[in-house]
Amino acid sequence: MQLKSCCIYSVGLFSMLTLIAGISLVLSNVFPHFVQSEVKKEIVLENGTEAFEAWENPPAPIYMQFYFFNLTNPLEVLDGDRPAVVEIGPYTYREYRPMEQVNFQDNGTKVTAVNTKTYIFQLNMSRGPESDLIRTVNIPAMTVMEKFKDHSVVANVISAYMRGTGERLFTTRTVGELLWGYEDGLLKALRVIQPDLDDVFGLFYKNNASNDGEYVFFTGQQNYKDFARVDTWNGESSLNWWTSDECNMINGTNGASFHPIVTKNETLYMFISDLCRSLYAKYEEDVTVKGIPGYRFSPPSMVFANMTVNPANAGFCVPAGNCLGSGLLNVSTCKQGAPIIMSSPHFYQADEKFVQDVFGMRPNKEQHQTLIDINPLTGIILQAAKRLQVNVFVEKIPTFSQTGNMRTVVFPVVYLNESVVIDDSSVLKLKAIGVKENVVVNIPFMLIGLGIVLGGVFMFLMCRQKVPESTAAERQPLLSS
Ligand SMILES: *[C@@H]1O[C@H](CO)[C@@H](O)[C@H](O)[C@H]1NC(C)=O
Ligand SMILES: *[C@@H]1O[C@H](CO)[C@@H](O)[C@H](O)[C@H]1NC(C)=O
Ligand SMILES: *[C@@H]1O[C@H](CO)[C@@H](O)[C@H](O)[C@H]1NC(C)=O
Ligand SMILES: *[C@@H]1O[C@H](CO)[C@@H](O)[C@H](O)[C@H]1NC(C)=O
Ligand SMILES: *[C@@H]1O[C@H](CO)[C@@H](O)[C@H](O)[C@H]1NC(C)=O
Ligand SMILES: *[C@@H]1O[C@H](CO)[C@@H](O)[C@H](O)[C@H]1NC(C)=O
Ligand SMILES: *[C@@H]1O[C@H](CO)[C@@H](O)[C@H](O)[C@H]1NC(C)=O
Ligand SMILES: *[C@@H]1O[C@H](CO)[C@@H](O)[C@H](O)[C@H]1NC(C)=O
Numbered sequence: 001m002q003l004k005s006c007c008i009y010s011v012g013l014f015s016m017l018t019l020i021a022g023i024s025l026v027l028s029n030v031f032p033h034f035v036q037s038e039v040k041k042e043i044v045l046e047n048g049t050e051a052f053e054a055w056e057n058p059p060a061p062i063y064m065q066f067y068f069f070n071l072t073n074p075l076e077v078l079d080g081d082r083p084a085v086v087e088i089g090p091y092t093y094r095e096y097r098p099m100e101q102v103n104f105q106d107n108g109t110k111v112t113a114v115n116t117k118t119y120i121f122q123l124n125m126s127r128g129p130e131s132d133l134i135r136t137v138n139i140p141a142m143t144v145m146e147k148f149k150d151h152s153v154v155a156n157v158i159s160a161y162m163r164g165t166g167e168r169l170f171t172t173r174t175v176g177e178l179l180w181g182y183e184d185g186l187l188k189a190l191r192v193i194q195p196d197l198d199d200v201f202g203l204f205y206k207n208n209a210s211n212d213g214e215y216v217f218f219t220g221q222q223n224y225k226d227f228a229r230v231d232t233w234n235g236e237s238s239l240n241w242w243t244s245d246e247c248n249m250i251n252g253t254n255g256a257s258f259h260p261i262v263t264k265n266e267t268l269y270m271f272i273s274d275l276c277r278s279l280y281a282k283y284e285e286d287v288t289v290k291g292i293p294g295y296r297f298s299p300p301s302m303v304f305a306n307m308t309v310n311p312a313n314a315g316f317c318v319p320a321g322n323c324l325g326s327g328l329l330n331v332s333t334c335k336q337g338a339p340i341i342m343s344s345p346h347f348y349q350a351d352e353k354f355v356q357d358v359f360g361m362r363p364n365k366e367q368h369q370t371l372i373d374i375n376p377l378t379g380i381i382l383q384a385a386k387r388l389q390v391n392v393f394v395e396k397i398p399t400f401s402q403t404g405n406m407r408t409v410v411f412p413v414v415y416l417n418e419s420v421v422i423d424d425s426s427v428l429k430l431k432a433i434g435v436k437e438n439v440v441v442n443i444p445f446m447l448i449g450l451g452i453v454l455g456g457v458f459m460f461l462m463c464r465q466k467v468p469e470s471t472a473a474e475r476q477p478l479l480s481s
Helices: 002-028 030-042 050-056 074-078 139-148 152-165 175-180 185-190 238-243 311-316 352-357 424-480
Strands: 062-071 085-096 099-105 110-121 133-137 170-174 210-218 230-233 253-256 267-272 277-289 292-298 340-343 371-374 381-394 409-421
Touching (some): 002 424, 030 424, 062 175, 099 210, 139 152, 139 381, 152 185, 170 175, 277 371, 292 424
Antiparallel strands (some): 062 085, 062 409, 085 110, 099 110, 110 210, 210 230, 253 267, 267 277, 277 292, 292 371, 371 381, 381 409
């Protein structure tokens, strides 16, 4: 009897202790913190870590897809009509972008590297071959005309030369030529007055198998939040990027700053050298990519808003004070004075005016927004799509009859979607981390559960112990009578 009740009271005590331990562990958040600190340890650029290998040689395939706008009514446009375009694409390239010349600096807190990109055409993922023809604005001619529009003597000579050679405002070129470069007759002729002029023009000219200079990244050794964050690019502090004139139009994505345990309040900075500046993205919604939970971040429309709406965007007005309107960025200085204007595809999130100005624009959030989906626990990118459109500023230039009665328009040439989706072997690793996390994080709840079960057992035993006593007490009078 003594031994039995001692046992029962131990069960009760143990149940109380388990409950208290479980509840205090839940309240103190020790286990989630433990998981997070384990993850943080893994997130550092250090020779040998998985994070370093994935950074040096991204395991998931990256695709660069181009969608051109084929002009259908060039004669009417020269007469003052709205341009009408048809979207043609995709033309898909697999992008290889290993980090090279990797050197650790400052006791492993920083690492320098160049990011060499190679583009390989993927016919089976494309609408047609690179020899498909596209009719669009003659960008070298437009650039030359803009440059000399106020020098009437030179303008007359150039205009006469263009008439002689049949050079027009619109031109038909192959996809390969427009992207990777072709020798331009007008530029070649201009070498007479400017011998150092490059006579090859292409939107991605010289970008294949080349790098865009040296990057310095933080390794995350000092603070995991700095993992793979760009410190400087070509010697310039990331803070100065948007004021820099020495930028280039299209050099591809240069990386996103991301780090483990992202929260919904986080602001992500993506450095995009095409825009000569960094953009920020805000949490938008929860998503699931290949079964892995993620947070979707995307640039809010404020990022592209004009200066009236968002004064912080004064940097978008180039030259200072010359604002084009929401959603456009003049990157002329980045492309040797070519009148290039960047926007989102189909002028998504831009002023309605630009959408209306060109027949065939159909902006749509799902297809045209830039997005990045991040696993909140590990900071690993599950999916990303960088979407940008290259436009040319076209206007009537009285000194050049080639521009006819052209109306002023921001003319879309091509848009790109540079995208990546996490590879399957990384998915398996992430799932394993997720299972471990679930087990560890649930230990306190398991303790509480155990406490409740033991408590139940305790009460059951108490009742069972009491029942025989009371029945005995009830029977006693019967026996004695
Ligand atoms: C990493 O270690 C390997 C083998 O020890 C060595 O060959 C390589 O050069 C190291 N890489 C860097 C960037 O230090
Ligand atoms: C690197 O570490 C050594 C020894 O710990 C120290 O003397 C040196 O100042 C450190 N260098 C830098 C650049 O932090
Ligand atoms: C880029 O360069 C690589 C190797 O130098 C070559 O195989 C590939 O065809 C080139 N891509 C384009 C689009 O020219
Ligand atoms: C683009 O338009 C031109 C002119 O109409 C036409 O020759 C060409 O085939 C079109 N391109 C494609 C890929 O359909
Ligand atoms: C980007 O590409 C251009 C070619 O269009 C090249 O001249 C330049 O060096 C590259 N890098 C940078 C940082 O501009
Ligand atoms: C774009 O910027 C260039 C250089 O700063 C400037 O000359 C040009 O007028 C601007 N274009 C527009 C359409 O504002
Ligand atoms: C800025 O955008 C707002 C809303 O789209 C518009 O009403 C305003 O006229 C724009 N201002 C300029 C300077 O373009
Ligand atoms: C890239 O974006 C376009 C639309 O902008 C879409 O049609 C295409 O499927 C996307 N590519 C990938 C690989 O997701």
